[in-house]
Amino acid sequence: xxxxxxxxxxxxxxxxxxxxxxxxxxxxxxxxxxxxxxxxxxxxxxxxxxxxxxxxxxxxxxxxxxxxxxxxxxxxxxxxxxxxxxxxxxxxxxxxxxxxxxxxxxxxxxxxxxxxxxxxxxxxxxxxxxxxx
Amino acid sequence: xxxxxxxxxxxxxxxxxxxxxxxxxxxxxxxxxxxxxxxxxxxxxxxxxxxxxxxxxxxxxxxxxxxxxxxxxxxxxxxxxxxxxxxxxxxxxxxxxxxxxxxxxxxxxxxxxxxxxxx
Amino acid sequence: xxxxxxxxxxxxxxxxxxxxxxxxxxxxxxxxxxxxxxxxxxxxxxxxxxxxxxxxxxxxxxxxxxxxxxxxxxxxxxxxxxxxxxxxxxxxxxxxx
Numbered sequence: 226x227x228x229x230x231x232x233x234x235x236x237x238x239x240x241x242x243x244x245x246x247x248x249x250x251x252x253x254x255x256x257x258x259x260x261x262x263x264x265x266x267x268x269x270x271x272x273x274x275x276x277x278x279x280x281x282x283x284x285x286x287x288x289x290x291x292x293x294x295x296x297x298x299x300x301x302x303x304x305x306x307x308x309x310x311x312x313x314x315x316x317x318x319x320x321x322x323x324x325x326x327x328x329x330x331x332x333x334x335x336x337x338x339x340x341x342x343x344x345x346x347x348x349x350x351x352x353x354x355x356x357x358x
Numbered sequence: 359x360x361x362x363x364x365x366x367x368x369x370x371x372x373x374x375x376x377x378x379x380x381x382x383x384x385x386x387x388x389x390x391x392x393x394x395x396x397x398x399x400x401x402x403x404x405x406x407x408x409x410x411x412x413x414x415x416x417x418x419x420x421x422x423x424x425x426x427x428x429x430x431x432x433x434x435x436x437x438x439x440x441x442x443x444x445x446x447x448x449x450x451x452x453x454x455x456x457x458x459x460x461x462x463x464x465x466x467x468x469x470x471x472x473x474x475x476x477x
Numbered sequence: 478x479x480x481x482x483x484x485x486x487x488x489x490x491x492x493x494x495x496x497x498x499x500x501x502x503x504x505x506x507x508x509x510x511x512x513x514x515x516x517x518x519x520x521x522x523x524x525x526x527x528x529x530x531x532x533x534x535x536x537x538x539x540x541x542x543x544x545x546x547x548x549x550x551x552x553x554x555x556x557x558x559x560x561x562x563x564x565x566x567x568x569x570x571x572x573x574x
Contacts, residue, residue: 242467247571249494257366257476260399263438267459273467281494321497342497349498350478354466355571356364357474359566366574373509377483380539384558390566471565473481474572 243274245352248283252302253293258286259301261358266304269311276352277308278345279337280319283358284326287318287333306335317345360393361385362469364462365401366476369418370411375404378475379421386429393469394432396462397454399476402435402445405454423451434461479568483509486521493524495573501531503571506556506564508537515541515549525550537561 231239246265250257269275279287286305293300308316318337323329330339340348349355363382367374382392397405409419426433433454435445440456447456466472480499486492492507492514499505505528507515514521515536528534529552536549538557549555556564 244466249573255477256399260439264398264459264462268463268466271460271463271467273463280498281490322494346498346500349571350500350503352571353569354472355474355569356466356472357476357572357574361565373483377509380558381561385562385565388559388562390562471570473565473570474574476572476574477483 241273243351243353244268244276245349245355246275246277247349247355247357248277248279248286249281249357251282251285252288252291253296253298257358258283259299261356262301262304264356264358265308265313266311269308269313272312275313276315276317276348277313278317278319278340278349280322280345282322282326284318284322284328284333287316287335287337288328289332289334302334309335317348319345359470360391360468362393362396362465362472364396364398364465364472364474364476365404366399366474368400368403369409371400372477374475374477375401375418375422376416379418379425381473381475382425382431392429392431394434394461394465395426396434396436396465398436398439398459398462400439400443401476402440402443405433405435405451406445407449407451419451423453426453434465436462478503478571479564480505480571480573482507482511482514482573484574485510486514486524487519491573492521496524496528498571499528499532504533504535504564504568506535506537506561507553508540508561510540512536512540512544512546515553516546517548517550522550525553529553535560535564 291302316337317340320339
């Protein structure tokens with residue numbers, strides 16, 4: 226059987242490292258989501274494969290209408306909207322985490338892809354690097 | 359195997375720094391290579407040279423300095439996280455260097471495994 | 478994929494949410510305060526026993542000892558830091574912090 230010949234482009238794509246950011250923490254209660262987001266933005270410039278999964282309290286990062294003036298911290302929520310333009314492949318949001326927290330897609334500040342744990346189970350296993358924030 | 363390690367918590371507050379240290383030591387003992395250690399968020403505080411803990415407790419930054427120098431481990435303090443927390447060249451342990459998040463990306467690409475210790 | 482869990486199951490849902498994503502043949506390592514989930518006779522034991530039907534669960538010996546724990550749930554495997562390293566050699570890591 227003839228060996229499958231890949232184009233240079235296909236090979237380059239295959240050689241990229243698959244990074245998955247798992248955002249599990251709510252915004253403002255700790256620095257994790259904000260500084261995690263900074264990593265995503267920098268990493269996106271390196272032409273690797275970047276995906277983000279929001280699960281558990283991480284879904285709160287995408288909640289519309291955050292107003293941080295009263296607590297005097299930076300409102301970084303709008304930056305999540307820009308991730309697609311930075312080359313982040315997918316913003317996955319765990320459907321059950323959203324539901325458990327009384328949220329729907331309409332409550333989120335940007336279009337996302339709702340996923341179930343079954344899909345993510347396999348997806349997580351395919352990653353090269355998992356960065357939890 | 360080449361391991362990369364990221365530390366997201368400062369010294370003493372949580373166990374992350376200790377766990378990372380013990381993991382790195384165990385990995386070295388087994389003959390593995392530490393491709394790099396990346397200190398991010400409060401993790402940068404592990405690299406301050408200003409620590410003076412009580413004599414009967416572990417000296418976290420000193421033991422990191424000894425380990426990384428002895429084993430020539432590339433240890434990076436994130437410049438952005440460091441600036442936020444007052445960790446600069448002026449108060450850095452020997453063996454660590456300040457650099458950017460691009461180094462974390464490189465570590466993720468080049469190491470066989472990247473493991474994070476945090477809270 | 479090795480999932481590492483370091484928080485007590487009595488104060489966070491971390492372990493519960495981790496179990497959602499653990500595929501068959503993905504082991505879990507309990508370390509730091511996560512080792513409390515390994516103790517027999519707690520309200521978390523049924524969840525652990527159920528998980529043991531499909532995945533291997535390891536607990537870090539040094540953290541168990543540090544906390545003065547004994548009487549671990551049957552079926553949980555105890556590893557030391559050298560064993561932790563071996564697990565990471567064998568599996569990529571998903572740190573569930």
